[in-house]
Amino acid sequence: MSPGCRQSELGPIAEAQAAANVRASLSEGAEAGTGSSAAGSTGTGWATLKGRFVFDGTPPQMQPYNVNKDLATCTINGKAPLQQTLLVDSATGGLANVAIYIRKASRVHVSLESPPSRESLFDQKECIFLSHVYPLTLGQTMQIKNSDNVGHNTNIEGKNSFNQTIPAGELIDFTPQKEEAVPVSVRCSIHPWMLAYFLPRKNGYYAISKPDGSFEIANVPAGEELEMQVWHESAVGPGHALVLDTPDAKKLKWSKKGRFKIKLGEDEVKDMEITVPAAALGG
Amino acid sequence: MRLFWSFLFFLVPVLGVLTFVLAPYFNIALPPDVSEHGRVIDNLFMFILYLTGAVFVVTESVLFYFMWKYDAGSNDKPVKFSHGSHVLEIVWTILPAVTLLFIAIYQMQAWAVAKMDPPRDAQGKIIDPICEVTGRQFNWDFRYPGPDKELHTEDDIVRTDGKLYLPVDEEILLRINSADVLHSFFLPNLRLKQDVVPGMKQNMWFKATKTGGYDIVCAELCGWGHYKMKGRVFFLTRDKFEAKLTEMIAEKNTMRVKVPEEE
Amino acid sequence: MIFRLKYLRLFCCLAVVVAAGCDTVEPSFRLNMVEAVSNDTGDAYQQEIQNVLGGMFGSPDAPYVLPETGLDQARLQVAAGPAWSDQAGTNHGLYRRHCVHCHGINGDGRGPTARFLNPYPRDYRPGIYKFKSTYNASKPTDEDLHRVLINGVPGTGMPSFSLLPGSEVESLVEYVKYLSIRGQMETALIRYVYDDLDEEEALDEKGNPILDPNGEPVMLRVPLDPENEPDQREAILEILGEIVDGWNAANEGIIVPAEDQIPSDSRTPEEIAASVVRGRELFYGVKANCVKCHGPTGLGDGQQDDQDYWNKVNKVFLESLTQKTSPAVEAVKQEVAATLYPVRNAIPRDLRLGIYRGGRRRIDIFWKIYAGIAGTPMPGLGPASAGATGTLTEAEMWDIVEYVLSLPYEPPSQPQKALPENLNPISSAG
Numbered sequence: 001m002s003p004g005c006r007q008s009e010l011g012p013i014a015e016a017q018a019a020a021n022v023r024a025s026l027s028e029g030a031e032a033g034t035g036s037s038a039a040g041s042t043g044t045g046w047a048t049l050k051g052r053f054v055f056d057g058t059p060p061q062m063q064p065y066n067v068n069k070d071l072a073t074c075t076i077n078g079k080a081p082l083q084q085t086l087l088v089d090s091a092t093g094g095l096a097n098v099a100i101y102i103r104k105a106s107r108v109h110v111s112l113e114s115p116p117s118r119e120s121l122f123d124q125k126e127c128i129f130l131s132h133v134y135p136l137t138l139g140q141t142m143q144i145k146n147s148d149n150v151g152h153n154t155n156i157e158g159k160n161s162f163n164q165t166i167p168a169g170e171l172i173d174f175t176p177q178k179e180e181a182v183p184v185s186v187r188c189s190i191h192p193w194m195l196a197y198f199l200p201r202k203n204g205y206y207a208i209s210k211p212d213g214s215f216e217i218a219n220v221p222a223g224e225e226l227e228m229q230v231w232h233e234s235a236v237g238p239g240h241a242l243v244l245d246t247p248d249a250k251k252l253k254w255s256k257k258g259r260f261k262i263k264l265g266e267d268e269v270k271d272m273e274i275t276v277p278a279a280a281l282g283g
Numbered sequence: 284m285r286l287f288w289s290f291l292f293f294l295v296p297v298l299g300v301l302t303f304v305l306a307p308y309f310n311i312a313l314p315p316d317v318s319e320h321g322r323v324i325d326n327l328f329m330f331i332l333y334l335t336g337a338v339f340v341v342t343e344s345v346l347f348y349f350m351w352k353y354d355a356g357s358n359d360k361p362v363k364f365s366h367g368s369h370v371l372e373i374v375w376t377i378l379p380a381v382t383l384l385f386i387a388i389y390q391m392q393a394w395a396v397a398k399m400d401p402p403r404d405a406q407g408k409i410i411d412p413i414c415e416v417t418g419r420q421f422n423w424d425f426r427y428p429g430p431d432k433e434l435h436t437e438d439d440i441v442r443t444d445g446k447l448y449l450p451v452d453e454e455i456l457l458r459i460n461s462a463d464v465l466h467s468f469f470l471p472n473l474r475l476k477q478d479v480v481p482g483m484k485q486n487m488w489f490k491a492t493k494t495g496g497y498d499i500v501c502a503e504l505c506g507w508g509h510y511k512m513k514g515r516v517f518f519l520t521r522d523k524f525e526a527k528l529t530e531m532i533a534e535k536n537t538m539r540v541k542v543p544e545e546e
Numbered sequence: 547m548i549f550r551l552k553y554l555r556l557f558c559c560l561a562v563v564v565a566a567g568c569d570t571v572e573p574s575f576r577l578n579m580v581e582a583v584s585n586d587t588g589d590a591y592q593q594e595i596q597n598v599l600g601g602m603f604g605s606p607d608a609p610y611v612l613p614e615t616g617l618d619q620a621r622l623q624v625a626a627g628p629a630w631s632d633q634a635g636t637n638h639g640l641y642r643r644h645c646v647h648c649h650g651i652n653g654d655g656r657g658p659t660a661r662f663l664n665p666y667p668r669d670y671r672p673g674i675y676k677f678k679s680t681y682n683a684s685k686p687t688d689e690d691l692h693r694v695l696i697n698g699v700p701g702t703g704m705p706s707f708s709l710l711p712g713s714e715v716e717s718l719v720e721y722v723k724y725l726s727i728r729g730q731m732e733t734a735l736i737r738y739v740y741d742d743l744d745e746e747e748a749l750d751e752k753g754n755p756i757l758d759p760n761g762e763p764v765m766l767r768v769p770l771d772p773e774n775e776p777d778q779r780e781a782i783l784e785i786l787g788e789i790v791d792g793w794n795a796a797n798e799g800i801i802v803p804a805e806d807q808i809p810s811d812s813r814t815p816e817e818i819a820a821s822v823v824r825g826r827e828l829f830y831g832v833k834a835n836c837v838k839c840h841g842p843t844g845l846g847d848g849q850q851d852d853q854d855y856w857n858k859v860n861k862v863f864l865e866s867l868t869q870k871t872s873p874a875v876e877a878v879k880q881e882v883a884a885t886l887y888p889v890r891n892a893i894p895r896d897l898r899l900g901i902y903r904g905g906r907r908r909i910d911i912f913w914k915i916y917a918g919i920a921g922t923p924m925p926g927l928g929p930a931s932a933g934a935t936g937t938l939t940e941a942e943m944w945d946i947v948e949y950v951l952s953l954p955y956e957p958p959s960q961p962q963k964a965l966p967e968n969l970n971p972i973s974s975a976g
Contacts, residue, residue, distance in 0.1 A: 025779060070838075151838065153918075157855070174934065181737070190839060443698050445705070507647070508703070536811070538803060538909050542802060543689070
């Protein structure tokens with residue numbers, strides 16, 4: 001596209017009449033909506049959602065990080081640590097670091113209303129963030145720790161933007177205020193290869209799959225439709241939403257935004273085995 | 284046809300003279316001059332203007348006369364070629380050459396004062412610059428030496444808001460340089476302009492005779508923003524100038540902030 | 547006759563050429579395509595979003611703001627529209643007269659002259675500003691924006707506009723905030739449409755889902771239609787309220803240096819020299835870590851691999867082009883990618899030049915050290931918000947300020963680039 005005098009002409013422009021109508025309706029101000037916009041009624045009781053994400057295919061070889069600073073601290077025996085973008089357990093085929101969480105919960109179990117501990121540790125050592133995907137319930141305080149002998153600065157993007165130097169061996173508290181719809185990146189500017197993801201949510205209905213691919217969310221509202229969002233940093237969906245088109249996923253009506261709906265009976269423990277084909281993660 | 288074409292060409296000297304006569308009333312004459320040396324430059328300009336103007340009017344009138352008299356429609360006699368007049372050729376070569384020589388010698392002093400003889404102090408040393416002007420695309424930055432009177436030391440005052448403050452009625456020396464490409468520091472009201480080549484430091488000196496604010500413009504095409512590369516020079520009395528420097532030092536050292544009140 | 551015809555033809559040709567060059571099309575705001583394409587916003591949604599934005603904010607010639615924004619409509623009117631002056635000499639169309647050729651009609655930093663500048667002009671749409679007096683996550687105050695217009699940004703292509711009358715500068719500040727709020731609203735709307743407007747099943751008169759030949763329910767797109775959907779209207783106004791609250795809270799985010807830690811005005815040269823020495827220790831120390839990015843001699847060569855926010859957005863978008871998606875999506879992404887400027891890394895400041903982009907008063911440098919620089923890799927050393935924990939005390943930060951101010955006049959005896967072993971990347975496997 002030649003830069004010249006004309007700017008980019010991609011995309012539509014506003015239609016005058018439609019814009020005028022919108023303006024008139026917004027100027028009236030917000031009326032009270034037709035009650036809550038929650039789809040469906042709320043149920044009673046609580047259930048548990050658990051399962052495993054299994055990778056189907058040959059996991060790609062992880063390349064080492066591009067370590068170009070503080071080699072003494074950031075390399076082990078002269079070798080840079082491997083990247084963590086797609087971690088598959090060789091024994092079980094489990095896919096780690098998948099974030100699964102309820103998008104909008106109508107009610108929250110008492111045990112999750114006040115999180116188990118106000119402080120939650122987020123550590124970095126040998127120039128790697130120790131929690132690669134780090135969730136947080138709003139109200140908790142993130143304790144950003146630097147267990148290295150060199151300084152780091154932790155740069156969190158998104159609505160809770162934060163960028164502060166964490167001196168060697170010290171701990172800085174940070175209390176985010178806003179929820180994110182998808183995990184946002186956490187980096188270090190001094191060591192730009194360092195990468196983690198941060199997911200602050202209003203309630204505790206989230207789980208990050210463990211190295212063996214397993215996850216569990218306890219005390220989810222039963223008797224009502226729950227919309228789950230699934231995310232993985234290497235997923236090719238919009239915003240890295242994990243979009244699946246396997247027959248099992250189609251049964252769950254897995255959407256193109258990496259979401260599916262599920263309704264659990266009271267005290268039900270639903271165990272799901274979700275197969276993730278390599279294509280969904282860019283393979 | 285003779286009427287039309289000859290009078291069309293006669294309009295040229297008429298309009299030319301009218302433009303200069305009416306210029307002050309339409310604000311397109313020379314801008315007000317506030318420098319000591321500007322008078323000399325303006326006089327030079329006017330002298331050359333009158334001289335060339337007179338010659339211009341005479342030659343154009345002669346042109347008009349010949350177009351009128353020897354118009355093809357009213358002349359049917361064959362053209363008579365002459366082999367030139369030796370005397371005429373000598374006269375109209377010598378006369379302009381002498382005039383040119385006169386102007387060249389006459390203006391040497393004006394040029395030297397403006398461009399070759401910087402003001403010197405009692406010991407004969409060139410006075411220190413009171414400000415270093417840096418042209419960059421597309422802004423004029425100013426650096427004052429600060430209390431130690433030396434440029435490029437820690438107490439310098441650097442200003443990037445395009446406003447240059449200088450004392451009036453004093454010999455001023457400015458050091459001018461460029462941060463990137465060719466610029467030209469032009470003070471129209473002081474009749475002075477100095478191109479800067481990146482890597483060269485130039486001096487410009489003058490003495491202003493009136494207080495007030497006057498334009499600084501860039502006079503060498505330096506890029507797409509050349510047209511808006513402007514500044515303002517303010518001439519203040521010495522004590523007001525010192526007070527201004529103190530104010531700028533205080534601003535440089537600001538360590539406190541005033542929080543606006545809640546409305 | 548032939549003589550006249552030749553000139554007549556020449557005249558006609560010239561007239562056509564001249565007329566073709568004259569542009570009388572009214573400019574309009576264009577969509578943030580990187581955001582729209584990254585969030586899978588379909589064409590119909592794009593049109594609806596533009597309509598909503600047109601309703602909420604008007605056009606470049608006719609700006610409009612809802613009263614909730616708190617912006618001054620009169621000032622916006624002076625700043626917007628084509629550039630002209632009236633009989634009284636009042637200038638109109640200030641943004642187009644002074645700013646648009648770099649900052650673009652959308653405020654996206656992509657005007658016609660922008661691609662020749664290093665650094666690129668500011669993109670107002672994310673609402674992130676580097677040079678301000680507030681905490682890293684806060685918005686700039688009006689005074690901050692005012693100061694940028696008055697002093698320019700030395701070391702960049704941004705000149706000073708101090709010669710404009712004060713009222714014109716105020717109008718431009720207002721218009722910049724307007725473009726920011728509009729840009730933030732645009733991104734928020736795109737994300738709202740992606741997040742909250744899903745497809746719904748098409749229902750027949752009895753309320754049963756209509757099925758397609760495969761037995762799957764037919765899905766209808768939920769349009770963005772605040773005119774007819776009070777829920778959407780409420781959501782949009784709530785989003786706007788959040789954005790405006792951020793701007794209104796700017797003054798509360800101002801970092802006020804603690805009075806007892808500010809160095810005294812009457813220090814002796816020895817005290818100042820001692821402060822410089824302390825500052826140097828901190829600069830090279832492991833608490834502040836300045837050398838890691840600014841380099842062992844402050845030349846800005848310590849770490850040059852990171853990008854600022856605006857370049858990173860483009861980098862992430864260009865990287866997403868390598869992912870395998872449908873050919874239609876790829877074509878759209880390629881089109882958008884072709885309009886982006888080359889990604890540039892964020893080079894840490896060379897502190898020996900004595901060029902301070904964000905202001906050269908002591909407090910300006912103090913603020914950069916305290917809060918870092920929003921949108922860039924530069925981290926803060928002070929508390930991230932009021933009451934949080936900082937890394938250094940304010941007295942230590944003033945010492946670093948003293949050292950930084952002395953750096954341009956302290957020529958290193960052997961200026962050295964960052965040591966080679968710290969620059970060799972170790973990325974070969976094994």
